[in-house]
Amino acid sequence: MKNLIITNGTIVTDELIPQGTVVVIGDKIIYVGDEQEGNRIKKAADPGVFEIIDAQGGYIAPGLIDVHIHGSNGVELMDGTEEAIRTMARYLAEHGTVGFLPSTVTASAEKTRHVAELVADYVGEEGEAEVLGIHLEGPYINEAFKGAQYGPAIRVADLKELEELYTILGDKLRLITLAPEVPGNEKAISWLREQGITVSIGHSDATYDQAVQAFAQGVTHATHTYNGMKGLHHREPGVVGAVLATPEVKAELIADLVHVHPGAIKVLLQNKGVEQIVLITDAVQATGLPDGEYVLGDQRIFVKEGAARLAEGNLAGSTLTLMRAVQNMVEVIGVPLVDAFRMASLNPAQSVGLENKGWIREGNQADFVLIDPDFTVQKTIIGGRVVYSNQ
Ligand SMILES: [Zn+2]
Incomplete structure (x- = not known):
């Protein structure tokens, strides 16, 4: 050695x-x-x-760690091939990301199980970022805030399905995004916590009270904060208000300056502090490629000036690299370099229970x-x- x-x-x-x-x-x-x-x-x-x-x-x-990424360089996890994961892993290594959680989008049980098997069996090769596990983004989310998630496949949490996925993945099942307010989803939270899996609130229409209750139940993470969640109103502070008001919760942020206004990034930073922000890319297959037409799971997306959207106009992931997010935090938001790196390495590692990594x-x-x-x-x-x- x-x-x-x-x-x-x-x-x-x-x-x-x-x-x-x-x-x-x-x-x-x-x-x-x-x-x-x-x-x-x-x-x-x-x-x-x-x-x-x-x-x-x-x-x-420190090498960067991305806990929320769907694809890059023309492929995505939902392609359902080993080659897709390999292409992502190579692309990420070239862009300074050392480890990642390939992330699903809401899809059928069969398709979700298939990609879980792929991630479980995946063996990395020379020149690749490490596959650290999987992030299940959906399918147990709220239709009202589905964003670019595929509506027809959204369903209520199914413990049997989760147990199956856990049997396949073991501790590679590191992170799951769900909407805790949907009746039936609450029972999944305690089960997931018992297995040591990080549970994230996202694509959620929870009220402030419902979100705070979910945090008390063991939800410790928020998926792309501000995006795909009930916003802050001063009489109903929603998911955003609950995330801002609860110090223990780690907040994902897409710092491409398209998903979240720099002013809202500053609000998040001042409320959560440097240690509780997790920079992610939410990158889709168009990342690293020119504008044009691509797919995200079962839907077509259109990329114009680097912004990915559904035909209806909903933002559909990003074309960001994590290094670019770090650079934006430093150059546009004015965050010290050490802090910007921490948000893209140590914080993500800690948020999904990875020890001895990220710093x-x-x-x-x-x-x-x-x-x-x-x-x-x-x-x-x-x-x-x-x-x-x-x-
Ligand atoms: Zn996503």
Whole structure:
């Protein structure tokens, strides 16, 4: 197993460490700090060979983790092929994302089971981002806020179906989006929590009280906050109000500046704080490709100037990369670089119970993205192996 030293860059961790060095043995980070100490540790620890990576004065940042992504580069999970997952995993590695939850959209039981089997059996190859599990977005959602989810397949939570999916997926079933106010869905929440699965409120028409009750039941996450949920009215603060008012709940955000106005992003940031925001892409198959006509699950979508919509005009996912979301948070919203990265690496990892991942710290898995100051990805490193290099 090869060991790595990454030098000559600013490390993005709890604070910025200029002229930093990271030492990796096998797939683990064993040292994060200044260059001098890094060299000393290298000499003391070195029984074998170290590969030296020069970050060329750029940033040594944590690899990004996307817990809500449907597709990219012409494919999506709902294509139902191993090749689709592989194409996504390669595309993501090239864009600085080291791990992801391929995400379903509302579909028939058969189709959902089929993609669950695919994700469960998936074996990653060289040059790919890690498949960390699956995000089931639907089908137990509310028709009133279905957004671009396929209406005819929406149904009430079915414990038998969930048990089947859990049997297939085990702990790869990491995240599920549901509408807790729909009668019959509440019983799924406690069952899911018992299995350690993160439950997210989304595509939901819950009142403030219903949402707060769901949080008390164990819902800890909110799916693309503001989008596909009952908005904030001062006499009925809805799902948005409940998410803003409940510190424990982590809030997904699509920071493409199309789904959510920068002002609303600032409101979210000021209410939730840096630690409770999870940047996601909600990316669809058009990501990385020109404007045109594509599909999302069982529906046609139309991409114009990078915005994906159904024929009726509903936004239908994004064409965002997570690195672009980080860049938008820094350059448009004015968030410090460390905070923007945290929202796209550590927070998503924690939100779905992934330990020892998502942050540059000693003992963690050695996942990095090396970028130029303009956010161009130079290298992506997963588990101590370079999986993508710009040169
Ligand atoms: Zn989605």
